[in-house]
Amino acid sequence: SAVISQKPSRDICQRGTSLTIQCQVDSQVTMMFWYRQQPGQSLTLIATANQGSEATYESGFVIDKFPISRPNLTFSTLTVSNMSPEDSSIYLCSAGTASNTGELFFGEGSRLTVL
Amino acid sequence: KQEVTQIPAALSVPEGENLVLNCSFTDSAIYNLQWFRQDPGKGLTSLLLIQSSQREQTSGRLNASLDKSSGRSTLYIAASQPGDSATYLCAVTGNQFYFGTGTSLTVIP
Numbered sequence: 503s504a505v506i507s508q509k510p511s512r513d514i515c516q517r518g519t520s521l522t523i524q525c526q527v528d529s530q531v532t533m534m535f536w537y538r539q540q541p542g543q544s545l546t547l548i549a550t551a552n553q554g555s556e557a558t559y560e561s562g563f564v565i566d567k568f569p570i571s572r573p574n575l576t577f578s579t580l581t582v583s584n585m586s587p588e589d590s591s592i593y594l595c596s597a598g599t600a601s602n603t604g605e606l607f608f609g610e611g612s613r614l615t616v617l
Numbered sequence: 618k619q620e621v622t623q624i625p626a627a628l629s630v631p632e633g634e635n636l637v638l639n640c641s642f643t644d645s646a647i648y649n650l651q652w653f654r655q656d657p658g659k660g661l662t663s664l665l666l667i668q669s670s671q672r673e674q675t676s677g678r679l680n681a682s683l684d685k686s687s688g689r690s691t692l693y694i695a696a697s698q699p700g701d702s703a704t705y706l707c708a709v710t711g712n713q714f715y716f717g718t719g720t721s722l723t724v725i726p
Binding site: 503506508535543544545547592594596605606607608609610611613 | 651653658659660661662663666706708710713714716717718719
């Protein structure tokens with residue numbers, strides 16, 4: 503199994519500012535993902551974080567708004583840029599050891615409130 | 618596109634009851650199915666992973682089954698406890714991970 507640490511666990515931010523969320527995995531993993539979970543909703547995949555290259559974004563998410571870094575196999579960051587109240591969500595980092603057959607693990611999430 | 622549905626959306630049971638949560642998916646070409654638990658405002662905790670070649674997995678009071686051909690999985694919780702109160706999500710793996718909308722479970726002492 504993999505243990506995933508995310509920080510901050512929660513933050514309250516002002517409109518127009520940016521926040522970077524960090525995700526650290528305790529072991530080397532193949533796959534790292536960032537999800538958003540809006541209140542009362544299920545998870546929506548933002549992007550797949552690729553080691554040493556640009557992230558792969560899902561439809562509706564763009565790099566300018568959600569820049570992602572993954573400098574090595576155990577660490578990734580997600581930045582939420584130029585925030586608006588609509589960005590208030592839980593942001594979740596997840597990781598897996600195999601592309602399709604492996605188990606997926608999650609961090610504790612970062613609860614973001616934008617005023 | 619794969620669609621994952623969980624019924625019921627919410628469930629309330631008295632402590633001690635056995636219960637079943639349902640997960641259905643539209644595309645049977647999956648690699649595995651995973652059940653998670655999510656406490657309010659928290660991340661997801663993996664409960665059980667069933668590979669596509671398997672029919673069921675058990676962990677303690679939890680038993681998950683998988684019927685790929687009919688596109689269904691069930692999570693059986695035996696002798697429910699108040700600490701089981703949480704939202705339970707299922708996810709299937711195809712070319713990416715697809716999540717259901719979850720079942721919110723309340724176990725009443």
